[in-house]
Amino acid sequence: MPSRPVVLFDVNETLTDLGGIREAFAAAGADPTSAVPWFAGVLRDGFALTLAGRRPRFGDVARAGLRGILPPDAAESVLDRFSNLDLHHDVEPGVRALASRGVRLATLSNGAASVADGVLTRAGLRSLFEALLSVDDAPAWKPDPRSYRYAATSLGVAPADLVLVAVHPWDVDGARAAGLRAAWVNRSGAEYPGVFAAPDHTVNGIEELADLV
Amino acid sequence: MPSRPVVLFDVNETLTDLGGIREAFAAAGADPTSAVPWFAGVLRDGFALTLAGRRPRFGDVARAGLRGILPPDAAESVLDRFSNLDLHHDVEPGVRALASRGVRLATLSNGAASVADGVLTRAGLRSLFEALLSVDDAPAWKPDPRSYRYAATSLGVAPADLVLVAVHPWDVDGARAAGLRAAWVNRSGAEYPGVFAAPDHTVNGIEELADLV
Numbered sequence: 001m002p003s004r005p006v007v008l009f010d011v012n013e014t015l016t017d018l019g020g021i022r023e024a025f026a027a028a029g030a031d032p033t034s035a036v037p038w039f040a041g042v043l044r045d046g047f048a049l050t051l052a053g054r055r056p057r058f059g060d061v062a063r064a065g066l067r068g069i070l071p072p073d074a075a076e077s078v079l080d081r082f083s084n085l086d087l088h089h090d091v092e093p094g095v096r097a098l099a100s101r102g103v104r105l106a107t108l109s110n111g112a113a114s115v116a117d118g119v120l121t122r123a124g125l126r127s128l129f130e131a132l133l134s135v136d137d138a139p140a141w142k143p144d145p146r147s148y149r150y151a152a153t154s155l156g157v158a159p160a161d162l163v164l165v166a167v168h169p170w171d172v173d174g175a176r177a178a179g180l181r182a183a184w185v186n187r188s189g190a191e192y193p194g195v196f197a198a199p200d201h202t203v204n205g206i207e208e209l210a211d212l213v
Numbered sequence: 214m215p216s217r218p219v220v221l222f223d224v225n226e227t228l229t230d231l232g233g234i235r236e237a238f239a240a241a242g243a244d245p246t247s248a249v250p251w252f253a254g255v256l257r258d259g260f261a262l263t264l265a266g267r268r269p270r271f272g273d274v275a276r277a278g279l280r281g282i283l284p285p286d287a288a289e290s291v292l293d294r295f296s297n298l299d300l301h302h303d304v305e306p307g308v309r310a311l312a313s314r315g316v317r318l319a320t321l322s323n324g325a326a327s328v329a330d331g332v333l334t335r336a337g338l339r340s341l342f343e344a345l346l347s348v349d350d351a352p353a354w355k356p357d358p359r360s361y362r363y364a365a366t367s368l369g370v371a372p373a374d375l376v377l378v379a380v381h382p383w384d385v386d387g388a389r390a391a392g393l394r395a396a397w398v399n400r401s402g403a404e405y406p407g408v409f410a411a412p413d414h415t416v417n418g419i420e421e422l423a424d425l426v
Contacts, residue, residue: 037250044253047260048383049408052356052390056408064406143265170261177265193277195262195269 004104006155007213010142010166011109011116013039014185015206016085024081028074041065043170046110050141057136058111083115087123088187094206099128103213106131108151108164110141131155143174152180163213165206169196176200183209217317218394219368220426223355223379224322224329226252227398228419229298237294241287254278256383259323263354270349271324296328300336301400307419312341316426319344321364321377323354344368356387365393376426378419382409389413396422 009015018039022032042058042065049056062082066075098105105128107116113134120126131154135141138150152159164175164182173196175182184192184199185206192198201212222228231252235245255271255278262269275295279288311318318341320329326347333339344367348354351363365372377388377395386409388395397405397412398419405411414425 033246037253040250040253040257044257044260045383045406045408047257047264048356048387051260051263051354052383052387053358054386054390060408064408068403068406141264143261145266170258170265173267174261174265177267190281193258193281195258195273195277 004157005161005163005213006104006106006157007098007209008151008155008162008164008180009105009107010164010168010171011107011119012111014165014167014171015087015091015107015116016119017088018085020081020085021078024078025070028070028077030070030074034069038065038069043110046141050144055140058109083118084122085119087119087125088205090187090205090207092123092125094209095125095128097207097210098213101210103210104155105129106133106151106155108133108135108142108147110135112136143170143177145174145178148175148178148180163200165209169193172199173197183212217370218374218376218426219317219319219370220311220422221364221368221375221377221393222318222320223377223381223384224320224332225324227378227380227384228300228304228320228329229332230301231298233294233298234291237291238283241283241290243283243287247282251278251282256323259354263357268353271322296331297335298332300332300338301418303400303418303420305336305338307422308338308341310420310423311426314423316423317368318342319346319364319368321346321348321355321360323348325349356383356390358387358391361388361391361393376413378422382406385412386410396425 021035025035026032042062046056046061063079066078109116113132116132133151133154135147139146152162159179162180164180166172167185172182172184176197181200183201183203186202203209234248238248239245255275259269259274276292279291322329326345329345346364346367348360352359365375372392375393377393379385380398385395385397389410394413396414396416399415400418416422
């Protein structure tokens with residue numbers, strides 16, 4: 001009997017709106033546009049540590065990046081905000097539409113599972129997800145293939161029965177390389193970068209997923 | 214008979230001054246501060262593709278990142294400038310001081326060897342380097358340990374006989390994880406981020422290296 005597919009959501013930027021980080025930078029007296037290079041640097045450094053064979057914690061890498069550009073108190077206030085971001089407006093209707101069709105839902109984040117738990121609980125959506133997974137319990141960060149395989153094993157399905165949903169082309173690419181299907185969430189109307197493996201589906205928001213899966 | 218140590222330089226930002234990239238952004242009518250998040254994104258995406266088991270070309274990743282923020286012509290002009298950057302002012306005296314002491318010199322870049330060849334040739338320093346290595350000929354990008362081991366094999370020395378010199382903490386960390394020694398070039402007076410393995414040496418510029426190696 002074939003297993004039922006599971007929709008596996010990335011969390012940071014895919015579910016959560018990093019606009020709150022820009023506000024936190026501004027509230028700390030820093031340039032709000034610094035939020036973008038900071039977040040790119042966090043991923044760069046976390047991926048680099050993973051390539052070097054280390055197992056960094058997302059929060060530690062995020063804090064190290066902030067300490068390079070903000071005073072310690074301001075860095076902590078930005079980190080607090082990172083754990084308390086709002087969801088994008090399309091997430092709640094999209095997740096409810098999927099759940100109402102009986103689709104299994106889970107998350108896989110390079111960040112801590114507690115962050116996903118917090119934002120989904122505050123939004124009243126936590127009970128619709130059967131698992132909130134973190135690479136803290138996997139052999140490596142996404143997009144190392146071992147991270148996606150960890151999710152498949154945890155959820156009791158084959159990699160091909162997982163549909164990763166992410167705004168980041170590197171996550172789409174990594175999922176495809178590990179044998180998953182992948183949907184790219186393109187809220188900004190950007191062009192998909194050709195250096196990455198193409199997604200199976202492209203949607204403008206989570207609410208378009210229910211018709212595809 | 215023990216082999217003689219080799220000083221192995223990173224190229225982008227360690228030897229070359231990315232200030233020229235800011236000028237190229239401005240000349241293209243774009244915000245010059247966009248150069249910083251663009252370069253962080255190039256490394257993020259190149260590391261991600263490497264984690265996914267792919268072998269990206271630096272130039273392809275760099276172009277993809279520029280195409281997301283600039284018109285095609287402007288993207289090409291920034292890329293041209295990237296291959297024609299100036300060296301930092303401390304590089305020429307530092308490299309000459311090392312060479313005059315008989316220290317073996319080489320480069321290892323995530324970029325193309327032709328870029329290192331161009332900037333060092335224009336500066337009249339090319340003949341002081343016995344090899345200009347690129348991860349294009351290695352199994353993976355830095356900081357994957359296989360990239361540093363490729364350099365050791367190419368140069369006929371043990372990893373411990375290589376001293377990697379880089380401005381990037383992720384490169385210092387990767388070299389240490391692969392068994393090399395490492396010197397961090399800290400031109401800006403920044404604090405070294407504690408998430409990365411510490412360097413064996415910290416210098417304010419390349420000209421301080423000759424007394425250490």
